[in-house]
Amino acid sequence: MGATSAKKDVKKVVLAYSGGLDTSVILRWLQKTYGCEVVTFTADLGQGEELGPARKKAELFGVKEIFVEDLRETFVKDFVFPMFRANTLYEGQYLLGTSIARPLIAQRQIEIAEAVGADAVAHGATGKGNDQVRFELAYYALKPDITVIAPWREWDLTSRTRLLSFAEENQIPIARDKRGEAPFSVDANLLHSSSEGKMLEDPAVAPEEIVFQRTIAPESAPDKATEITIDFVSGDPVAINGEALSPATLLTRLNELGKANGIGRLDLVENRFVGMKSRGIYETPGGTILLAAHRSIESITLDREAMHLKDSLMPRYAAIIYNGLWFSPERRMLQALIDASQQSVSGRVRLKLYKGNVICVGRESPNSLYDTRVVTFEDDEGAYNQEDAQGFIKLNALRLRLGAQIGRRGGTL
16 A cells, blocks of 8 residues: 555554654644544653653644553563563673563554554654564554554655754744754663664764763762562562562662662664664663573573573574564464473572672572582582493593594594
8 A cells, every 4th residue: 555545544543652852743744644633642661751741742732532551560571571581682782671662562552543443553763773663563463454654754854954843833842952953862661771873873982971861880889789689480570678579660679779789781783673783872770680680590490401492592582572573473482482491480589789790699499400419529428420420421422532533544524
């Protein structure tokens, strides 16, 4: 369906709306360009911003159906925690804070579209980034016949000047700090904050301290370590220092602890799904603590081969989430395997937080596979027969010995 025919057909669209300048321009542009009714959806994922103004702005534009929803508990329980069961890192470092938020926003948009009888959804992602892919793959996976409107790929508002001119022409309120060129863009939720663009585009230049919002500098962190415990049940954290907490409350608490100890900063050049490399400054204080704690409790509760299999699949699982395929069959299949591995991952981890570091200093579990009788350097009272190692070693050395013999005869392997 071409853009022209789509404009004629759309009667009602659900817009992912932050209330900021860009999505406010998009809201008015949709009304003018498509002549359709716009429904706004604003999600509180813990970005730390007041969402009341978003509702008021939508009302100014004559929007009749306005959805502002607190999804923090759903976000952490159904998206962040399942991802952390896999110890997920994209390209070995990135904790996927932006990537994991998009499927929830898209899912709720589709649910709202079905509830209000909308025939289209719209987002504010640009045509250069990953988010357009993440949103739209989720839309189509959940509602194959939905019409998707991506204004940044359609309109001619391709510069800051044109965007501001459109806003002024259409009486869109512009905050004083939005009139100048922003030094970098920010995306945030309860898991992380992401800063990129403008003054951060040169990967050779270190980010200035003004970039960081969720953490203090490690050098400024206290000279004394903070010691905490985290309790896990079936792979998910449930308590800090013995206090049971809801998923969102627990992550919020870990964020506070991480911030105070300078934990969770990452300066990363990553490979975007759309093909380019990009530089981002990420802050994931609570997630960084959680990753270290989860790996620590797994170290005593997971079978060796189960752990190694899970670790070998993690990069693929991370790429699936990064590329926007949360609702794909392959992600669901991997999730089933990951979740099955977590049945015995329960217990307590003791950590020290110190100047940007997360240090495990103890772990215990009723399901522990660690047996002091077997590993001790003292008398193991027959728990382990050291003579068994001879046959084990010889069998594993057999192929190496045969290969060496061929090599001595001048052959090649």
